[in-house]
Amino acid sequence: MSEHGPTHKSTRHDRWIRLIDHLRADWQIYLMLLPTIVWFLVFLYKPMYGLQIAFKDYSIFKGVANSPWVGLEHFHTLWDNDQFWRAVTNTIKISALNLLFGFPAPIILALMFNEVMNASYKRTAQTIVYLPHFISSVIIAGIVITAFSPTAGIINTLIGWFGLDPIYFLTQPEWFRPIFVGTGIWQEAGFGSIVFLAAIAGVNPSLYESAVVDGANRWQMMWKITIPSILPTILIMLIIRIGNVMEVSFELVILLYQPATYATSDVVNTWVYRQGLQSGQYDLAAAAGLFNAIVAFVLVMSANTLSRRFSRTSLW
């Protein structure tokens, strides 16, 4: 140990010197990085201090530091709470549907755009599908509520043309998930396709030319060149998506759900919101949030490891 001690020290010392040299040489670049670091510290790291209330009997008057420790009591409460488990199940089911239908949608869209030869038609179509992304969730929810309205909504009007009774879509639990997932696809698939279009643009054009000379048609080129070439991007996006499995779009759920559909629509985030902010049980809500984060962390780590093992592609 004594032999290695000085070497370790000098290596660490060298590393510091190198870092300071880098900072001096490229200070402009580090300066540009600073706002992002500050944002992370203020909004993502500092709040972690408050996570300890998940293990405390938190009181606003006593503050985070002075509230007494209660160990895992809140987690036991969560475990015994049927509504929490219903929210967890709903979150997983909605996320699974999102993954199944919402994840491939932008990929399919990008592949379709790539096949469009007419430039002006392509540009127009792209603009139309990108637009919903820039509309506030409140407006999106308003459009959905109007479209599915039993009295004047376009969907029920169409149903009426076939002589059928109107369906109360937004008050029936079985309709919440398809409407929610469909809305998400409508809102984000277009914008999400940009990443895949960029990946497609990066595919070496001579691969296609070589395939053309070899006799491949467009369908074969899509399956044998485009999709395998953008697979690393697809996997990276999938890992990110899996990391967000427990983060179902809170805004849209809260705007579209109502007590009548809680059976299928109440997700962990909305449950945390109701418990934490509306019922004042901040400690229990913090425990649920922490549970959420741990599940997401495990999922993203597993997805990353699997992807690295099987496809040599990983986030880190």
Place this chain on the structure above:
Amino acid sequence: MAGVNLSSIVKSYGALQVVHGIDLEVAEKEFVVLVGPSGCGKSTTLRMIAGLEEITAGDLTIDDRRVNRVAPKDRDVAMVFQNYALYPHLNVAENMAFGLRIRKMPKEQIKTTIDDVAEVLGLTPYLQRRPADLSGGQRQRVAMGRAIVRHPKVFLFDEPLSNLDAKLRTQMRAEIKRLHNRLGVTSVYVTHDQVEAMTLADRIVVMNDGAIEQVGTPMELFNHPANTFVAGFLGSPPMNMVPGVLTQTGARLAGVEIGLGAQYHGQAGREVIVGIRPEHVTLTATQDSSPLPIALDLVEPLGSEALLHAHFGAAELVFKAETNGDIAHLSGVSEVHVPAGLVKVFDAATGRALEGQTKAAKEG
């Protein structure tokens, strides 16, 4: 096997014409190299033969069949690309099998074909590797293997060696030559490297600005360039060009008269450009040579020979000289001797060689 015939081929992008009606006949089993500077239209011409670019006007026939409107896959050509165009997600065997699978060749036959070609190209140990795990030379061999397994009528090569380092390029050049001798497939090869063109070609097509400057065997082009462009393009270092005026038996260059071959005699007063190959001069006088005084700037030793960079009037010249193991004796060189029979003369106004014109005039 098949010949390729280009007749008045034109390529335009909108109003911009980039290939101006070229005519070229590539005979069966011939290895023809299109060479020229960047932007001269050589790759566009090759891509038109492959079917990757539409032909604006003219006729293209392969094996006596007009193929202007025939899809690339039905032209029975195989192309080797500059950046190899290997599918990164497929291993070597799968890359080579790609075209055969598309054509629905039976699996057993694909395997046999790939094994045979891999053996020829020395790729057998690498069949299960992906392109990322191969060296540049190996990737290039895979790209060639992918073309060979198809047994096409015509091979098209688009600067296939330009991504390789100098040593590997020399090796691969020899391999391509050997392969062509063995397979005897009609080949059209595009390069901007005149050494590649000289070493590989049965015939060289020198292109410039969308037109063909000259077609001929490497030695024909080297010894009898049709114009100053061809003369300057082929040969390394390129031919030295010095402006001058013809006299009765020679040419006057900035006050110095040198002797010329008999074909140039009797045109006194004509303004010309005199071309002297760097390797044709000697440091001592020989029969029929004329001394040319030079101001030596630099001696670049290359081993057995050295490059002498010098000035003659306003012209910058480069000559080759034997070192005989030492360059000390070269630093004092103040004149070189130009052999009359090896000097080329071009018309100063048109840049065209006087040699052919004189011969034609005499024959006429």
